[in-house]
Amino acid sequence: MEPTAATAIHVIDSHTAGEPTRTVISGFPELGGGSVASQLEILRDEHDHYRTAVLNEPRGNDVLVGALLCPTLEPGCLTGVIFFNNAGYLGMCGHGLIGVVATLRYLGRLHPGAGRIDTPVGVVDFVLSPTGDVELTNVESRRAAKDVVVDVPGHGLVCGDVAWGGNWFFLVKDHGESLVLSNVGRLTALTMMIREALNAQGHPEVDHVEFFGPPQQPGHHSRNFVLCPGGVYDRSPCGTGTSAKLACLAADDALEEGVVWHQEGILGTHFSGSFRWIDRERGAVRPKIVGRAFVTAEARLLREEGDPFAWGIC
Numbered sequence: 001m002e003p004t005a006a007t008a009i010h011v012i013d014s015h016t017a018g019e020p021t022r023t024v025i026s027g028f029p030e031l032g033g034g035s036v037a038s039q040l041e042i043l044r045d046e047h048d049h050y051r052t053a054v055l056n057e058p059r060g061n062d063v064l065v066g067a068l069l070c071p072t073l074e075p076g077c078l079t080g081v082i083f084f085n086n087a088g089y090l091g092m093c094g095h096g097l098i099g100v101v102a103t104l105r106y107l108g109r110l111h112p113g114a115g116r117i118d119t120p121v122g123v124v125d126f127v128l129s130p131t132g133d134v135e136l137t138n139v140e141s142r143r144a145a146k147d148v149v150v151d152v153p154g155h156g157l158v159c160g161d162v163a164w165g166g167n168w169f170f171l172v173k174d175h176g177e178s179l180v181l182s183n184v185g186r187l188t189a190l191t192m193m194i195r196e197a198l199n200a201q202g203h204p205e206v207d208h209v210e211f212f213g214p215p216q217q218p219g220h221h222s223r224n225f226v227l228c229p230g231g232v233y234d235r236s237p238c239g240t241g242t243s244a245k246l247a248c249l250a251a252d253d254a255l256e257e258g259v260v261w262h263q264e265g266i267l268g269t270h271f272s273g274s275f276r277w278i279d280r281e282r283g284a285v286r287p288k289i290v291g292r293a294f295v296t297a298e299a300r301l302l303r304e305e306g307d308p309f310a311w312g313i314c
Contacts, residue, residue, distance in 0.1 A: 008300040009054060012106065014099040016293040017269035019236035021099030022054060024068045025107075027301075031070060036080040037120040039070050043082060044089055049311040051084045056312030059301050062086045062232045067096045072118035078110060080118040087207075087230035091121035091139075092166025094239010094271075094289050098134045101126055102293035121166055131292075138239070138287045140278055141165040141247040152197045155190065162203060165243030165287065169208045170198055179213040179223050181266060184233055187211065191227035210241045215264045223264040236291070237265035243287035246275045251283045 009027030013020060029047050031039035043051070055064050065085050072080035081100055083090040090096075097117060104110045105128060112130045116123050122139040129135070145162040148170070152158055160172035172194070177187060191209040198206055207229040215223045226234035226241045234241070242263045249255035261273045275285040303310040 008302055009050075010300055011054065011298070012103045012295060013297040013299070014102050014293045014295045015235075016095035016098045016102075016291055017236035017265060017271065018267045019095045019234055019238075020064050020296075021093075021096045021103075021293070022060065022064050022066050023100055023103040024054060024066060028068055033071050035073055036070060036082060036118050039080065040082045040089055040120045043068070043084075051089075052312035052314050053303070053310065054301060054312075055084070055086055056314060058309055058313065060312070062230055063235070065090070065093055065096045067093070067100050069100070074116070074118040074123055077116045077118040077123060078104065082120060085228065085230050086232070087228075089120075090167055090229075092119050092124065092240050094136065094138065094166065094241075094243065095234070095236045095291065095293070096239075097124055097126070097136055098239065098291050099293040101128055101134045101136075102132065102295055105132075106295045119166075133290055133292050135288055135290045136239070138243045138289060139166050140284050141243045141275075141287050142283045142285070143244075143248045143251045146248075146251070148198075148203070150194060150198045150201050152193050155193060158194055161248050162206060163244035163247050165245075165247060166240035167208055168205045169210050169241055169244040170194065170203070170206045171210045171212065171241075171244060171248060173212050175211050175213075177211060177213075177225075179211060179225050179266060184225070184266065187225045188227060188231070188233055191225070192231060195227065208238075208241060210238070210244070212245070215262075217264060217268060217270070220262040220264040220270055222261075223266070225266050233266065235265065235267055236269060237263040237271045239271065239289045239291065242271050242273045242289055246273050246287045247283065247285050250275055250277070250285045
């Protein structure tokens with residue numbers, strides 16, 4: 001479909017534990033009013049240039065995650081939301097949903113208390129505290145495969161678990177790498193190699209790779225590094241990644257239902273997590289993630305006639 005002239009796009013930026021979210025309030029085309037999943041398909045198939053206009057340079061950057069507010073058919077939900085990044089679209093996004101809640105609070109559309117938001121992969125419940133902390137109850141999460149061994153060319157064998165936490169992850173504990181900010185270049189390159197080899201080996205659904213190691217702060221249980229689909233790393237401890245980790249811990253009987261797990265990210269920020277069982281036979285849990293977002297900017301993104309990069313540098 002040939003892009004048409006764009007009106008102003010109203011956005012609000014936030015960050016959750018260091019990871020940015022750009023919430024789109026208005027300015028995108030109508031998407032049919034069906035389910036959030038069907039609206040995502042229309043956005044992807046017919047209007048993807050809006051995604052690149054909002055997130056790509058010169059208006060954005062590779063780290064940004066977009067969150068489009070959209071209608072929902074689910075009773076009791078405040079809104080629907082479609083998440084996207086520099087590579088495409090996401091099923092769920094934990095840090096992004098916390099950012100959406102902070103944005104709705106900033107706009108005066110919600111106050112402390114419980115609520116629900118509809119995503120392409122299911123309804124997420126949340127509780128906003130008076131201090132701004134958000135507890136979200138994620139979609140069903142589970143481990144799909146344990147101790148998957150992948151042969152990474154030029155590196156060797158890597159073993160990890162494949163798990164779903166709203167997106168697909170390959171979680172690796174024994175990697176021999178230092179999970180510090182000064183090492184993110186090497187970590188990014190290695191995790192991209194692992195993902196490429198894993199996809200080629202028969203797991204094309206996996207688009208996130210997550211390394212775990214010892215925490216650096218007292219009271220935390222683990223530190224992680226998360227590669228996102230577009231080749232950049234998650235600045236936060238990753239909400240869907242922590243959900244996938246909780247599903248693996250539950251499957252291994254390494255964490256009891258309701259016990260809090262403190263997940264540290266590469267910046268040292270952290271999420272608190274716990275889970276409740278849905279179906280032990282299937283290994284299905286509902287994770288709870290607690291974090292906080294801060295609003296950083298409000299803007300109207302404009303398209304000037306004749307701009308060769310009106311729809312982003314692609």
